[in-house]
Amino acid sequence: MTAATTPTTPTAPTWGRTSRATGTARAVRTYVALELRRTLRHRRTLVFSMVMPPVLLWIFARQDVFATQSAGSGNVTAWIAVSMALYGAMVTATAGGAGVSAERAQGWTRQLRLTPLRPAAYVAVKLAAAMVVGAASVTVTLLVGWLGGASMPAGAWAACALLAWVGALVFAAFGLFMGYLLPAENVMQILGPVLALLAFGGGLFMPLGAGRWAAVAQLVPTYGPAQLAHVPLGGELTVAAVVNVVAWASLFAAGTAWRFRKDTARA
Amino acid sequence: MTSNLTTPAPALLLRGLRKEYASAGGPVRAVDGLDLEVARGEVVAVLGPNGAGKTSTIDMVLGLSAPTSGTVQVFGADPADVIAAGRVAAVLQTGGLLRDITVGETVALTAALFGRAGSPRPYLERAGIADLAGRRVGACSGGQQQRLRFAMALVGEPDLLLLDEPTTGMDVAGRRAFWAAIRADAAAGRTVVFATHDLQEADTYADRVVLVSQGRVVADGPTADVKSLASGRTVGARVDDAGERADVTARLRALDVVDAVDQRGARLLVRTSDSDLVARFLLTQTVASDVEVAGDNLEGAFVALTTTAPTTDGAHR
Structure with a gap:
């Protein structure tokens, strides 16, 4: 090496640098806020999460008899409203x-690896933003249901809303897994129809009845969340439903972790 | 250099760095025993043709890929730790931007990710994109996106700034502003390492030039020293007939003052310590025409050093 190297001390830029924990907390807060602004700008996302579920509710529940027919501790309209709230949230x-898929394709996740943000924090940001929008979706759908004649005890409204929202976590994990797995720029074009099929298969759009199909339906990822979301309204709390939620959540989370590690490994 | 309390670890230390990629035709060696040390506060250009291993090396310095063998130390530590501490920022060639957010949002987010509390405004101004703050990234031109990447790198206030072909897509004014900002940072003590294949840029803006060819360093030193490695000038001449060209080449090589003769189509590039003698020889004793004498520039050094570098096992990109 021929260069004459005279070590110089760089002027350490100390301004504005905060402690690691405070810094991470602020980084995550700023990032989640930006993610929410992005969602508000995406008309298609808004249509799918805020407009479609209430419209479906209106289509499914417009028969007047549903408002007078009881289902558990509420009426049929309430039962359908909870189903649609879960559908919107999921x-x-x-x-x-x-x-995540599009952001990987755009090289954004790679760019993030050049910042102090931990890769796991990125996943947490995507999850948090998805769940905040999911909560808004549940609220809007149930509100429309209430205006449309859904009736159930106050406690059931709150508990159903909470359970529908928590059940959507299974699908946040599913989305992350698919986002890491599929290379497509717009994964939702594939996943949208898949979710509709799952909603039918798991009994969200119509009652399962008691035939052979009802048994098979217990294996569908929507089955568990759908059953649990209706428990406060008088639905039965079954072992099959709990096992279904735990199993699918674990499977999707493990899949995400597997692809995530592959994606962030030093090649 | 021995480490002790009075000499801090260098900004960058690469020792015996190798990187092989699997491919259908066997492993491809992109980086082949690269050694490099960059002191704090230096502005170093890593110069080499496309495929010389520049980007592979940068990826290893940034911890994006792991070396096949050899070591990478940034400020005496593992790249991952230095990135986590926010001491390194990089401007990559392509991608790395979210198209649906604005320029201002991108820089503000990056500042937050680096744990910076200040306003991103001054960084947008330094990168020359303050007027684009409200524009969606997807609506920006290639040059504007490159300036945005630069603002993102600046806002982290890193101690080491890595730039991979940083001025690609920028117009002349943009380049000048970009390098003015870089030089100002370097004057304040920041270490800057940039990869380029633009000789002019390396010559004008770097304190030191590292020539890389086929995955290894073929010359390293202050810009002036590397130029002088070419020991003089390059004389170019045209010989249309292939047979004549071979004959002229052989006679040139027989001259004492000629270091190397390189062929570029019908043109011969003669590296020599005595350009007058070679030019006179070409014009009076051969059929050569269009004789040109190129000044004392990096191009000559580059041609000389990269064309005579040994090829290892034919394995290079």
């Missing part, structure tokens, strides 16, 4: 997680 959560 579509929203899936879309939020699947957004």
Whole structure:
């Protein structure tokens, strides 16, 4: 080496640098806020999470008899409203997680690896933003249901809303897994129809009845969240439902972790 | 250099760095025993043709890929730790931007990720994109996106700035502003390492030039020293007939003052310590025409050093 190297002390830029923990907390807060602004700008996402579920509710529940027919501690309209709230939340959560795919394609996740943000914090940001929008979706759908004649005890409203929202976590994990797995720029074009099929298969769009199909339906990822979301309304709390939620959540989370490690490994 | 309390670890230390990629035709060696040490506060240009291993090396310095063998130390530590501490920032060639957010949002987010509390405004101004703050990234031109990447690198206030072909897509004014900002940072003590294949840029803006060819360093030193490695000038001449060209080449090589003769189509590039003698020889004793004497520039050094570098096992990109 021929260069004459005279070590110089760089002027350490100390301004504005905060402690690691405070810095991370602020970084995550800023990032989640930006993610929410991005969602508000995406008309298609808004249509799928805020407009579609209430419209579906209106289509499914417009028969007047549903308002007078009782279902558990509420009426049939309430039962359908909870189903649609879960559907909206799961579509929203899936879309939020699947957004990872486009960001990988654009090289954004690679860029993030050049910043102090930990890769796991990025996943947490996507998850948090998806769940916030999911909560808004649940609220809007249930509000429309209430205006449309859904009736159930106050406690059931709150508990159903919470359970529908928590159930969407399974699909946030599903979206993340698919986002890391699929190379497509717009994964939701594939996942949208898949979610609709799952909603039918798991009994969200119509009652399962008691035939052979009802047994098979217990294996569908929407089955568990759908059953649990209706428990406060008088639905039965079954072992099959709990096992279904735990199993699918674990599977999707493990899949995400597997692809995530592959993606962030030093090649 | 021995480490002790009075000499801090160098900004960058690469020792015996190798990187092989698997491919259908067997492993491809992109980086082949690269050694490099960059002191704090230096502005170093890593110069080499496309495929010389520049980008592979940068990826290893940034911890994006792991070396096949050899070591990488940034400020005496593992790249991952230095990135986590926010002491390194990089401007990569392509991608790395979210198209649906604005220029201002991108820089503000990057500042937050680096744990910076200040306003991103001054950084947008230094990168010359303050007027684009409200524009969506996807609506920006290639040159504007490159300036945005630069603002993102500046806002982290890194101690080491790595730039991979940083001025690609920028117009002349943009380049000048870009390098003015870089030089100002370097004057304040920041270490800057940039990869380029633009000789002019390396010559004008770097304190030191590292020539890389086929995955290894073929010359390293202050810009003036590397130029002088070419020991003089390059004389170019045209010989249309292939047979004549071979004959002229052989006679040139027989001259004492000729260091190397390189062929570029019908043109011969003669590296020599005595350009007058070679030019006179070409014009009076051969059929050569269009004789040109190129000044004392990096191009000559580059041609000389990269064309005579040994090829290892034919394995290079």
